[in-house]
Amino acid sequence: MFRSLLRASSAVPRSIPTSSLIARHASTTPIAVKPNIKMLAEIRKTIEGISMMKAKEALVQTNNDFEKALEWVREDEAKAGIKKAEKLKDRQALEGLIGVVVGEVGEHGNRGAIVELNCETDFVSRNDLFKGLVSQIASTALLVVDGPSTPTEGQKGLVQDVAIADLLQAPILPDPTPAAAGSDSTPAPTHEFATVQESITKMIAKLGENISLRRCSVVHLPENQRGMVLTGGATHGGDKHPYAGKMGALSVMTLVSKQGGSKKVTPSASVTTLSRQLTRHLIASPSITIHQEDCKIPLEVSNGGHAPPEEVDAWLDERVLMRQPFIFGGGKVEQVLAKVAKEEGLRIKVIDALRWERGEGMVKAEAVDFAEEVRRQIENK
Numbered sequence: 001m002f003r004s005l006l007r008a009s010s011a012v013p014r015s016i017p018t019s020s021l022i023a024r025h026a027s028t029t030p031i032a033v034k035p036n037i038k039m040l041a042e043i044r045k046t047i048e049g050i051s052m053m054k055a056k057e058a059l060v061q062t063n064n065d066f067e068k069a070l071e072w073v074r075e076d077e078a079k080a081g082i083k084k085a086e087k088l089k090d091r092q093a094l095e096g097l098i099g100v101v102v103g104e105v106g107e108h109g110n111r112g113a114i115v116e117l118n119c120e121t122d123f124v125s126r127n128d129l130f131k132g133l134v135s136q137i138a139s140t141a142l143l144v145v146d147g148p149s150t151p152t153e154g155q156k157g158l159v160q161d162v163a164i165a166d167l168l169q170a171p172i173l174p175d176p177t178p179a180a181a182g183s184d185s186t187p188a189p190t191h192e193f194a195t196v197q198e199s200i201t202k203m204i205a206k207l208g209e210n211i212s213l214r215r216c217s218v219v220h221l222p223e224n225q226r227g228m229v230l231t232g233g234a235t236h237g238g239d240k241h242p243y244a245g246k247m248g249a250l251s252v253m254t255l256v257s258k259q260g261g262s263k264k265v266t267p268s269a270s271v272t273t274l275s276r277q278l279t280r281h282l283i284a285s286p287s288i289t290i291h292q293e294d295c296k297i298p299l300e301v302s303n304g305g306h307a308p309p310e311e312v313d314a315w316l317d318e319r320v321l322m323r324q325p326f327i328f329g330g331g332k333v334e335q336v337l338a339k340v341a342k343e344e345g346l347r348i349k350v351i352d353a354l355r356w357e358r359g360e361g362m363v364k365a366e367a368v369d370f371a372e373e374v375r376r377q378i379e380n381k
Helices: 002-011 018-028 037-046 052-061 066-088 128-143 164-168 196-207 269-284 299-305 309-319 333-344 370-379
Strands: 095-102 112-119 159-161 212-219 228-236 247-257 346-357
Touching: 037 052, 037 066, 052 066, 066 196, 095 128, 095 228, 095 247, 112 128, 112 228, 112 247, 112 346, 128 164, 128 196, 128 212, 159 346, 164 196, 164 212, 196 212, 212 247, 212 346, 228 269, 247 269, 269 333, 269 346, 299 309, 333 346
Parallel strands: none
Antiparallel strands: 095 112, 112 212, 159 212, 228 247, 247 346
């Protein structure tokens, strides 16, 4: 019996020291990666708008490999953007900004581009990331997407529409604003290769609103143009942003020397100032037509030719650019152009002008009931 008790007692498992259990558990559990602080700061400098938590996650997931962390963030942004864009695609985007960029003046003149990028709220349109995207798309339209070689049907002049589908597939260019170029103390973020569409999709993920590219036009320089084509551009209502605002305009003038159309023309400071002022005049005093001969007077205004001349003149003064008082002084627009042309020995003619305002012509859809709106907001979170 004593021997059986000994056998029974030997069958009872012996207790294992707690320290041994902890050591064994620690040896099988992977050690958590601690994000490198310097790399964390570099990632946030390199990829604009990335949150601290997302940058930390990238470093943890890639074991503090900087290049792999950047790639991880970009892939994550792309996936999040596509998912978010799909959820928000049916929401109306009536706010936004107009972007205008003009190129440097070359031997035959310069080109210009104007775009409209829409978002849902004015709050997002005032975001620096959104403004940067607007100016990037305008720069891309100017330098990557060329206008058609011949005017499209129904369009006159040198300002031509650009197919949105073509622009969306173009590789987006860096932000041209001086702040985006960086400085010695704050270097510019590294520009990554992406199309315009991919950049818009990523911005949707960052800002949480539907964003859409509505329209784009560029100034086309014809091959056999006499003299020089001088394009002016301006925006207004963008919190002093140089290339984006709630309104934007392009003006196109031809400069031909009075000594002959083949003589090279170099625009002086007075001429370039005139171009810039004319574009700003367009924003302040929108015109329907440039020259009086292109303006058709409606029957209700002319009264079949029996309306008083002063009434017809007043109607023309409001709608014809060349008849308007120049907002910078000096008389009417045509008088100011004639004065500068005489002083510079040039023939100056305004051949095209375009003025856009964000959201113009768009109709707000009927509002859904409150319960439906709450349900949709919850689904899109």
